[in-house]
Amino acid sequence: MKAIVVRPPQEGVEVRDVNLEEPNNGKILIRTKLSGMCGTDRGIVSGKLTFSRPPDGYDYLVLGHETLGEVVEGNEHFKPKDLVVPVVRRGCGTCLNCKMGRQDFCETGNFTEIGIRGAHGTMREEFLEDPRYLVRIPSVLRDVGVLLEPLSNVVKALNEMEAVQRRTWWSCDDSTYSCRTAVVLGSGPIGLLFSMALRNLGFEVIVANKRPPSPVEMEVVNGINASFVNTSEHKELKPDLLVDTSGHPSAFIPILPKVKKNGAVILFGTTGQENYGLTAEDVTTLVENNIIIFGSVNASKLDFEMGANLLVTLLGKYGELVNKLITKRVGVEEAPEVLRRKVPGEIKTVIEWK
Amino acid sequence: MKAIVVRPPQEGVEVRDVNLEEPNNGKILIRTKLSGMCGTDRGIVSGKLTFSRPPDGYDYLVLGHETLGEVVEGNEHFKPKDLVVPVVRRGCGTCLNCKMGRQDFCETGNFTEIGIRGAHGTMREEFLEDPRYLVRIPSVLRDVGVLLEPLSNVVKALNEMEAVQRRTWWSCDDSTYSCRTAVVLGSGPIGLLFSMALRNLGFEVIVANKRPPSPVEMEVVNGINASFVNTSEHKELKPDLLVDTSGHPSAFIPILPKVKKNGAVILFGTTGQENYGLTAEDVTTLVENNIIIFGSVNASKLDFEMGANLLVTLLGKYGELVNKLITKRVGVEEAPEVLRRKVPGEIKTVIEWK
Amino acid sequence: MKAIVVRPPQEGVEVRDVNLEEPNNGKILIRTKLSGMCGTDRGIVSGKLTFSRPPDGYDYLVLGHETLGEVVEGNEHFKPKDLVVPVVRRGCGTCLNCKMGRQDFCETGNFTEIGIRGAHGTMREEFLEDPRYLVRIPSVLRDVGVLLEPLSNVVKALNEMEAVQRRTWWSCDDSTYSCRTAVVLGSGPIGLLFSMALRNLGFEVIVANKRPPSPVEMEVVNGINASFVNTSEHKELKPDLLVDTSGHPSAFIPILPKVKKNGAVILFGTTGQENYGLTAEDVTTLVENNIIIFGSVNASKLDFEMGANLLVTLLGKYGELVNKLITKRVGVEEAPEVLRRKVPGEIKTVIEWK
């Protein structure tokens, strides 16, 4: 069958025929419907993500970890035509967190990730999957379920935010988050999904970027009753919650001393390339203000399940706006080109499999 | 009565007679037995702590927030001769955290702190105190109870550490912390109290400083079965928990990327004066490893009460070692001199009131 | 305007014209669209709910606490045509939980509840409401938003269940609840909403009643992939989570010793009238199995907001099934009759206001 194939750590990507001969012991056969592309995919294609590697015994890797699939042959729990999304990371099997199904907190680092490290991804016509790693999603998500994988990472980060903020009482005096302002740095797919999820939790949301918004970004931001700030013009951000999706220390370090008392900072971005100084005065402010900062990566199966619920909520609340996050749909043959070069105005580009 | 007086933001300190004429509505009269000195006191004396200020209506401030007192005239709950320690911060009265008695998480900043900002401290022969702010401690703490105030801040930070780490399972597979290593940067009183408290929780502990240990430091470190690392010679620290008591970005930032997966970093120090760069690669590591970093300041009354229990435990376990943290006892007349200049080899210097 | 009026503790209910002359300081004018009826309303009408009372200065009480309204005159946050649902309980203003917006945990008991105790309800054509007590809901909930109030109580109970079960690791080894079975005693509106919410969290769900299901009940139970057990025929229930919506000790006490280790029991029902024995052997089983049992009442504003999100999710997943919970819609004039006597086959009866 056709698959989109890379050879990390070498640069490059191609469509080719593969025959994976996977063992089918209790697995579910799934037809790929949509595949999302993200910065990680492009990092692998460019040869820059040095941790990417083929599965043992292979000299190539099938790309793809953002997936919407349809069951072809199921079992008692999965029926043909069920829509499914596979989780990305598979645990090491030895550390406690992996034994608990929290491979997103794997302590050994000996996990695999489909389409990224040590396991084939889903940018192929069909794949077999262990039901343990499959999340069924409702049919109403047929068009946008491919967004579940990135959204699951947002859900994990926000669940963790709520968990760590239980260190004190951080809700408002009406029990909600209505008095809290979140600033989201970056207006890519992750930034916009964070913004939607935070609006849904009741936060005021400011999306910030160092450039003006694109028309689609503006439409989404307005549609969810958030606001957009161009940080090259406006600097006075005083968030209760700061979410960095950029990975650039220069984007978030200057805002750290302005985060309000007891506030939180989520570090999510990993793509930056620079160095920015933290002063002792900044440190004093972090201490005096009880600021908490945490990096968040990956998601558990529960985060996928709750993410699917959230996606249904967003679709019910915002309708077409959710679909607009998918700015382009390409065929398989066009995929290598858009994997090499971001589409102008892109939020999320997806591959349609026939 | 005699008191140790400062005039922030001016430099200087003196012993003088004061007559405070405080209203005694239900307050407890307390005789000061011991006063501890810390970096904050010296910062005020040097004129560098710009947030320090006298109470409204005064042009001077009685210094002192580390206290061991003895009740002179009590009430139904406090009897004469009871040993007591006052909490330092008094809430703003308006934010939710202050209403909950968690003024250490005050959101408005409109709190006062005795001996520091807006309220007279306890470096005086006697003081009146609202019982709400008083913690009674057992008589076995007669000699070392003056350490409770700094210890309470350690207790708050470690309680918060345990709270935030509930985001996942971070204990070892025998339910304890026996598999976790804490690195404590700094071997001053706070560093050693953190080390003792962490040993008591079951952590392996490494005390790190950029110089060799003093004999007393070495005795304490050995006595609690911890180890000492001179970071000017040895750099390879891979902690699960990193506690910075230095406030120097250059001390802790280089260790951040080496903190183990799911690890935590407590920022406690506020005295540094420098700038150190955080790279985008560091940020990626924080994200990929789910690292959490938080600043911690002050303590609740509960932290004082649990700190008193902890101090009794430490005394029972380590005996004389706890007393050795008090490296010098001076009379009131000598106090200004040691408040201006740290005593060589000092861990904690205290003032004995007659 | 027309209102449905009771005179607790007297029996009886009538439609009459009222003129409440409420002060409008910053309040929102709302037109009532739908009012739900529940056991509490019928308890008041029957004169059996002895805690029900009119507001101060009134000798009657406008009934109604399950509401869907539409804004007539709003403010900067609420626009005309916005759909809104008011929360029911309003805090005492003095206890900490009420100050935190958690009036559902009020410690003094000095709260009021609209349509129940000390405050007029919403079974009237229009009402003025403080925005602090109003939850805006998305327009997609136009037909079923009247279910939000009962659902909010379910959300509170399940949030609390998740909170208390953090005492240990209770999720399955894939991080979800897929290995957990919930038994819900009672198939009324609360029982079915619990069942839907629990399916949505990933639990296996068994709805139990001591009679066969009605056709609508069966349709809902099948539609959410739950199962129904007639407990008069089948007794062997071994839940991980037991939810009692009946209030009958004879319904849940016999199941207590069968709840699985580390399991939880939610007591939600308050309408029973009997006595059932707990044996010392039962107590031993509760101890040996670490069973947790808790009563849950009311909901916070956050529970309403999250309940609105959940209702959108349920509507997206189950579509028409949610509407089927509303088994009858009556006009205002018919309301007194159905408030006196339950409609056969009723799940939820609602009043349509013109």
Place this chain on the structure above:
Amino acid sequence: MKAIVVRPPQEGVEVRDVNLEEPNNGKILIRTKLSGMCGTDRGIVSGKLTFSRPPDGYDYLVLGHETLGEVVEGNEHFKPKDLVVPVVRRGCGTCLNCKMGRQDFCETGNFTEIGIRGAHGTMREEFLEDPRYLVRIPSVLRDVGVLLEPLSNVVKALNEMEAVQRRTWWSCDDSTYSCRTAVVLGSGPIGLLFSMALRNLGFEVIVANKRPPSPVEMEVVNGINASFVNTSEHKELKPDLLVDTSGHPSAFIPILPKVKKNGAVILFGTTGQENYGLTAEDVTTLVENNIIIFGSVNASKLDFEMGANLLVTLLGKYGELVNKLITKRVGVEEAPEVLRRKVPGEIKTVIEWK
């Protein structure tokens, strides 16, 4: 060597010579110093505890699970003369809680417990123990460390109480528990240890029994500033926290409706033999008041470690009072008699091994 031996489920107990021939792979050789006796031991001796059983391959069981031992031959972590206490329960090895070292929450029931079910206890001159199950305690606990095992169960229950009460804000408005009253039903060793631990957390404590206190009980209750209530004379108990150590439904069920709003009930006792009715009105009160009730059994290794710290605190605060909980010390030859029949006025009877 000499051991105290039972043959469950048969009645009876004897001192005899045993030769266990245990494999010594990495185990620590320990000399037993003191063994505590409790209701479980007497239940086994009387033949009433039907779950008690010898280890596989044996027709007898060495009794004993409350232990203070001294290391004879150690390893790098345990030195000769170190005082140690073994944990009681050893996990099933298969469920998640056991993998996490939380065998006190074992889900399969396939655990063993030394001296109780499936594993020899420590009422013998010496035993070999896997270091994983050993807790070292400070030398200051030489006389009272035998109380650690019962105390560890108290620590587990109170930790769990604090965990589940995080469902809302239950501390007082000064952050402590000073406004909370705990009623402890039963004044045996467990009742008094709960009382001491709760005083140490800052609760007001009322010890209740249906008879007048013994002189030692009165001394302990007075010494910790608690009070004693004879429930046969005085019934009006309104606790925030109710701890039942009796196992009698008739002791705690009548108090359930009087537990204050948001209060908690710990069920710890397992020895009662009766039946007492719970009314629907009681259930309504539990619901309306958000009452939480949980059974608590056993303890994790962390609970033992924190229990050792607590015991040092209690010894430092209360001195001789802790020792007074040990009301009698007997030699090995006398042990069978006191295992058959409780000593009048007994709180805790211990066996001294030479």
